[in-house]
Amino acid sequence: MGSSRSSLRRVPDGQQLLQETGFSAAVLLRLHQRFQFLDKDSRGHLRSEDLEAELSENPMGDRIVGAFFQPGQETVDFPSFVRVLAHFRPTEKNRTRGGEQPEPANSRNRKLKFAFQLYDRDRDGKISRTELLQVLREMLGLQVTEEQLQSIAERAIQEADLDRDHAICFDEFRKSLEKVNIDHKMSVRFLE
Amino acid sequence: MLLFGLLLLLLPAGADLSGSAAPLRGPVHASPSAPPRLLLPQPAAERGAPGVASTRSAESGDGQEEPAAAEHPHHGGGYRVVQWEWSYVQTPYVIAIWLLVASVAKILFHLSQRFTTVVPESCMLILLGLVLGGVVLLASKRQLYQLDPALFFLFLLPTIVGDAGYFMPARLFFDNLGAILTYAVVGTLWNAFCTGFCLYAAKLLGADLMDFLLFGALISAVDPVAVLAVFEEVHVNEMLFIIVFGESLLNDAVTVVLYKVYISFVEVGPQNVQTADYFKGVGDVGGTLVGLVFAVILGFITRFTKKVRIIEPLFVFLLVYLAYLTAELFSLMTFCGIGANKYVEANISQKSRTTVKYTMKTLASIAETIIFIFLGISAVDKSKWAWDTGLVSCTLVFILLFRAMGVVGQTWVLNRFRLVPLDKIDQVVMSYGGLRGAVAFALVVLLDAEQVRAKDYFVATTIVVVFFTVMFQGLTIKPLVKWLKVPRSTNRKPTINEEIHERAFDHILTAVEDIAGLQGYHHWRDKWEQFDKNYLSKMLLRKSVYRKSELWEAYQKINIRDAISVIDQVGGPDRVQTGSGSETGRSSADKRLQNQLQFSHQAELYSVLVLVPDSRPPESTQNQNWSQQATGLNIISGETEEACRPSGRSRKPSRTRTRSGFNLDRALFMEQKPSRTRTRSGFNLDRALFMEQKPSRKQINGGGRDFCNLSKICLPRRGSILFCSILFYSILFYFLSLCSFLFVLFLNFFYFVLFYCFSSSLFYSVVLSVLYFL
Numbered sequence: 006m007g008s009s010r011s012s013l014r015r016v017p018d019g020q021q022l023l024q025e026t027g028f029s030a031a032v033l034l035r036l037h038q039r040f041q042f043l044d045k046d047s048r049g050h051l052r053s054e055d056l057e058a059e060l061s062e063n064p065m066g067d068r069i070v071g072a073f074f075q076p077g078q079e080t081v082d083f084p085s086f087v088r089v090l091a092h093f094r095p096t097e098k099n100r101t102r103g104g105e106q107p108e109p110a111n112s113r114n115r116k117l118k119f120a121f122q123l124y125d126r127d128r129d130g131k132i133s134r135t136e137l138l139q140v141l142r143e144m145l146g147l148q149v150t151e152e153q154l155q156s157i158a159e160r161a162i163q164e165a166d167l168d169r170d171h172a173i174c175f176d177e178f179r180k181s182l183e184k185v186n187i188d189h190k191m192s193v194r195f196l197e
Numbered sequence: 198m199l200l201f202g203l204l205l206l207l208l209p210a211g212a213d214l215s216g217s218a219a220p221l222r223g224p225v226h227a228s229p230s231a232p233p234r235l236l237l238p239q240p241a242a243e244r245g246a247p248g249v250a251s252t253r254s255a256e257s258g259d260g261q262e263e264p265a266a267a268e269h270p271h272h273g274g275g276y277r278v279v280q281w282e283w284s285y286v287q288t289p290y291v292i293a294i295w296l297l298v299a300s301v302a303k304i305l306f307h308l309s310q311r312f313t314t315v316v317p318e319s320c321m322l323i324l325l326g327l328v329l330g331g332v333v334l335l336a337s338k339r340q341l342y343q344l345d346p347a348l349f350f351l352f353l354l355p356t357i358v359g360d361a362g363y364f365m366p367a368r369l370f371f372d373n374l375g376a377i378l379t380y381a382v383v384g385t386l387w388n389a390f391c392t393g394f395c396l397y398a399a400k401l402l403g404a405d406l407m408d409f410l411l412f413g414a415l416i417s418a419v420d421p422v423a424v425l426a427v428f429e430e431v432h433v434n435e436m437l438f439i440i441v442f443g444e445s446l447l448n449d450a451v452t453v454v455l456y457k458v459y460i461s462f463v464e465v466g467p468q469n470v471q472t473a474d475y476f477k478g479v480g481d482v483g484g485t486l487v488g489l490v491f492a493v494i495l496g497f498i499t500r501f502t503k504k505v506r507i508i509e510p511l512f513v514f515l516l517v518y519l520a521y522l523t524a525e526l527f528s529l530m531t532f533c534g535i536g537a538n539k540y541v542e543a544n545i546s547q548k549s550r551t552t553v554k555y556t557m558k559t560l561a562s563i564a565e566t567i568i569f570i571f572l573g574i575s576a577v578d579k580s581k582w583a584w585d586t587g588l589v590s591c592t593l594v595f596i597l598l599f600r601a602m603g604v605v606g607q608t609w610v611l612n613r614f615r616l617v618p619l620d621k622i623d624q625v626v627m628s629y630g631g632l633r634g635a636v637a638f639a640l641v642v643l644l645d646a647e648q649v650r651a652k653d654y655f656v657a658t659t660i661v662v663v664f665f666t667v668m669f670q671g672l673t674i675k676p677l678v679k680w681l682k683v684p685r686s687t688n689r690k691p692t693i694n695e696e697i698h699e700r701a702f703d704h705i706l707t708a709v710e711d712i713a714g715l716q717g718y719h720h721w722r723d724k725w726e727q728f729d730k731n732y733l734s735k736m737l738l739r740k741s742v743y744r745k746s747e748l749w750e751a752y753q754k755i756n757i758r759d760a761i762s763v764i765d766q767v768g769g770p771d772r773v774q775t776g777s778g779s780e781t782g783r784s785s786a787d788k789r790l791q792n793q794l795q796f797s798h799q800a801e802l803y804s805v806l807v808l809v810p811d812s813r814p815p816e817s818t819q820n821q822n823w824s825q826q827a828t829g830l831n832i833i834s835g836e837t838e839e840a841c842r843p844s845g846r847s848r849k850p851s852r853t854r855t856r857s858g859f860n861l862d863r864a865l866f867m868e869q870k871p872s873r874t875r876t877r878s879g880f881n882l883d884r885a886l887f888m889e890q891k892p893s894r895k896q897i898n899g900g901g902r903d904f905c906n907l908s909k910i911c912l913p914r915r916g917s918i919l920f921c922s923i924l925f926y927s928i929l930f931y932f933l934s935l936c937s938f939l940f941v942l943f944l945n946f947f948y949f950v951l952f953y954c955f956s957s958s959l960f961y962s963v964v965l966s967v968l969y970f971l
Contacts, residue, residue, distance in 0.1 A: 036713065039713060039714045042714070043712075056712055059711045059712055059714075060708055060711050060712070061711065061723070063704055063707055063708045063711070064704050065701060065704040065705050065708055066704075066708050069705060069708040069709065069712070070708075070712075090709065090712075090713055093706070093709050095616055120698070120701070120702070120705065123701075123705065124701075140697075140701065141697070141748075144697075144700060144701065144704065144748070145746050145748055145749070148746035148749070149746050149748075149749050153749055153752075156752070157693065157697070157748070157749070157752050160693050160752065160755075160756070161693045161694050161697055164692050164693055164694055165694050181692065181694040181695070181698075182694065182695065182698060184695070185695055185698070185699065189616060189617055190699060190702045190706075191702055191705070191706070192616060192706075193706055193709055193710055193713070193715065193717060193719070194616050194715075194717060194718075195713070195715065
């Protein structure tokens, strides 16, 4: 196993990504292999169909796929692929970093921000009632009636909405989840 | 009150002694023509007595005169109106008295608040047992009662294990299953072998290696009763609790198997040990499988119990108990009741649920109390044990030492695979929380004194160890936890946002794992959920229940809970709108929520408490959206639930959504008094029912409301491989032990030890390197 720096050269922006995302070289290599596997025509970038093909029926599937692509873009290259996945790295505890360093991708704040953007599709910085309803509909779909969905959405907004604008902004979102252990709930163990 | 209690406590001794004295009068009063019957021993009655195992011989014989004498008044002398039928009622009477004593003891303890916060209940019960034992000893010069192993294993332990298993939050348990299994299997084996070997090496007592290995096996098991009793009061965070408690439940299998293997070895002699016995080592997994099979059966049966609601709880108890007994049949130890909760709770009625919960907790509480009292009593019987200072002190030192070493070693390995590493504080709590208890004692008493000549020494040592762990460690663990600032369990109420987002995160992580090509924890969990939804739930759940959604249930729960708290604050449905209660301890978020809820959710809240659908909602809500009210009524129809059930997520049977169905179900829930429900008093009655949901037994504090909203701990990404490797490792370990034992036959013990060390270290290194390089 170990780190094979030589093969890292094959990875585009390898060194920079190592530093930026905090993945180990082995994980990065593996993700690169995965990228190449998904990129069936060896084009060097992925389209949404490649990603969607991997997902089994998942209510949040298309949102996740959408999160990989920058607005307006149709392809994602390897650095962007890795940067998105870096959000899901487990947080390290007690890491002291210099004040000037940018916040790591897998910090609690960034994770929450990522999740927030999944809900907030129109990117206006707020989760409106309709957006929340959409999420609920996707998750619960056939199991509950429309009125029930409305009740749940209404209640959720009421609980979280502090400034009475009937939408949830990022701070309210973060506050409503302050007791949840985001480090666990939004982390995936990548291969070491 | 205190005096009365003390008198009551002395009752059993008195009852028994007087009871034995009474029959002697019988024949005198009865017809003198009847010849005094000779004392016939009645072994059946004794062994059948599930309450108390008494070692009386002469006294019980006395009792036999009474039935003979009792018949005589009819034909002999005069007819007696009131007779002393002691022996007829003796057994159940004494049992009932003991249960009463145990319960009154609990009441007495809780009289002093300060005392109970410092001293755990188990300590006090043991002390009480010591006192009672002393009293009985003084009174009759001989120990009359002691903890009978058959009684313990057949009646007392299943109640506790069944209660724990049934209310075990499955999600949290399976999340941490890797850690739990590791500690249970590997940790116990490590403890057992090391303790046994080191005790032998210390050259104490001159007993055999086998004897010491046997002793090491039975003293090394962490005891579920003791852990439960102590940790309940300490309130550590759920993950820590579930790991220690799960370990204590699962390691019994390992202990019992080791014990039986060594017993047969000692008894039967090396030549006759069957190789099949060694394979029982996989009993841990097998036992739980038995439990799961019965859980499926139970779920299936409760699917059809709609017409026979009144005996639903009986099914639950019977099948959980049968699961336990079946496992005992195969000499396995099962985690009975696990997995059943989800399906059974969905199928049975609300009242049955309540019945099951309270009965199980009551029984478990009583069983625990009895166990501790009898531990105390049995300790006082000097004839049963022999003291050896060296053995006792060495054992104490070794068990603490090896537990700590084992925990540290295993945690180091586990942390390489876990998402949530267990830090040093967790490890300290885990090693300190390895309490020994009644299981060890029961096993040591079961030893045959002929085969194991050092039995008396072992009994004494076990008693000391158990006392030490329960009392000393139990007393000090609370301050230790405080001092180390262990993260405590948070008693937080679930909010709908958390529920929504946690579910969303589940899906998100599954998607991420799929994209990144990782077959991780979420992947398998998702697969399991699909399987469950498509096959298992279809088979085990009632059709009407099957289609409910968990998020909706959670939402209902939250609504109802808030309804209750709003009403609680403002004291009545007519004053809902003026509610601005300032209960102490309410967070500002709650107050804000109250205010918000007042105005927009009144209709819905009120409809929860509106007891019949045709009563008029208050005028203040006339400006509300009527469709919302209608929705509220429809939605809440029949959904009756205690606020924040302590047993985690559960489904409720869905009632018909029509108004008539609503009425009927509310009536059912509200104690069949639909007329009363219209009045305020009726409302209060129902609210009392709601609020009464805190079970009397101290909730498994992990099993308490903390599990309402489980924090998900992700298993390692390599969950399945870890599993396989651990399973493989344990199987191979048993093979190695098998070879070692065979070696013993032919070679010296020295070679045996060498071989064992060599092979285990070789295997450790091979396994670890394989895992590392994978």
